[in-house]
Amino acid sequence: MEDDTAFDGLAEDDLMDDAEVDTMVRESIVAAIGDNQFAHNKIDSWSNNIVEGCLKRLAAMNKPFKYIVTTNLTQKAGAGLHAASCARWNEKTDGKLTVQWENNTMIVLVTVYWLAV
Numbered sequence: 001m002e003d004d005t006a007f008d009g010l011a012e013d014d015l016m017d018d019a020e021v022d023t024m025v026r027e028s029i030v031a032a033i034g035d036n037q038f039a040h041n042k043i044d045s046w047s048n049n050i051v052e053g054c055l056k057r058l059a060a061m062n063k064p065f066k067y068i069v070t071t072n073l074t075q076k077a078g079a080g081l082h083a084a085s086c087a088r089w090n091e092k093t094d095g096k097l098t099v100q101w102e103n104n105t106m107i108v109l110v111t112v113y114w115l116a117v
Helices: 018-033 040-060
Strands: 065-075 095-102 106-116
Touching: 018 040, 018 095, 018 106, 040 065, 040 106
Parallel strands: none
Antiparallel strands: 065 106, 095 106
């Protein structure tokens, strides 16, 4: 009989799938921003809606993880946008994914971290 808990107590089905997380993040961004153009007065609302949408979708997966979602939203103005992060965790179960989405007036970076509980 094969061991279902080969990943530090988690079954393989409990592990996160990067492609699934990427899709959830993109769906949350599109739901929040749609085809709107950059508007400074909407940044707070869009940012909150993106992270809340991501967290709702992640929680609906019912996986044994805690989640952290961050977002950076900036106007496209020819300047560069750089982001970095570092963590010390269990490489077998924990992880992160950063999604970059853009339209012709803005760039959105969303990073999702998941930590096994």
